[in-house]
Amino acid sequence: MAIFLDSSKIEEIKKYKAMGFVRGVTTNPTILLKEGVAGMAGVKARIIEIAKLLEPLPVSAEVTTNDSKRMMEEARDIASWAKNINVKITIHGPNGELDNLAVIHELETKENIRVNVTAMMSAQQCFLAAMAGATYVSIFAGRINNMGYDSVNEIRVLRSLLDGHKLKAQIIAASTREILNVVQWLQAGAHIVTVVPTLVDGMIVHPYSKETVKMFLDDAAKNR
Ligand code: G3P
Numbered sequence: 001m002a003i004f005l006d007s008s009k010i011e012e013i014k015k016y017k018a019m020g021f022v023r024g025v026t027t028n029p030t031i032l033l034k035e036g037v038a039g040m041a042g043v044k045a046r047i048i049e050i051a052k053l054l055e056p057l058p059v060s061a062e063v064t065t066n067d068s069k070r071m072m073e074e075a076r077d078i079a080s081w082a083k084n085i086n087v088k089i090t091i092h093g094p095n096g097e098l099d100n101l102a103v104i105h106e107l108e109t110k111e112n113i114r115v116n117v118t119a120m121m122s123a124q125q126c127f128l129a130a131m132a133g134a135t136y137v138s139i140f141a142g143r144i145n146n147m148g149y150d151s152v153n154e155i156r157v158l159r160s161l162l163d164g165h166k167l168k169a170q171i172i173a174a175s176t177r178e179i180l181n182v183v184q185w186l187q188a189g190a191h192i193v194t195v196v197p198t199l200v201d202g203m204i205v206h207p208y209s210k211e212t213v214k215m216f217l218d219d220a221a222k223n224r
Pocket of ligand 1: 026028031142174175176194
């Protein structure tokens, strides 16, 4: 799986998808708001457009409520927009309400809806989400580092728990902050890193490669 884009910008997704390394896209309400996608109708249209562009690769779209009944309804609706859409649900409510795992469990085991459990900051949260049946567990590794904890260790522990218990969940390491995060988190055991597109250019371009390419082109010109 490896690299997803954390974006809802169509042109940006098209540009990097054409390069051949993109294996999926993740969005959330904050990304959509920042990118100027307005209202529920706007969100639906944008997510469907991304899903068509990516097909059959996965696209994550998040529910907008923390009420159990409405989460179930929204999840069913979002999942019906396209076959390759999975539904993002946070590990718990804004005040630590514990309803979400039951919703996740029901969607995955009774309704055949793939869930990406999100906003998680520790291996233990992700482990429980995986036990509940989640297809993806999103660990916000950049935010873990921001809090002064070691995201690499958290990912390593999580991968060993998932493998040891033969759980199907795939780890999505999210909230990239630095270019180094991508290879570091993949090497620590993340199945996927969802990357902010601006970091991708920094992964590709190297000053010494630039100098080398310039040398080749200059010498080729002298030889003409
Ligand atoms: O995919 C989750 C990601 O968008 C959260 O990133 O930068 O808000 O921590 P950030």
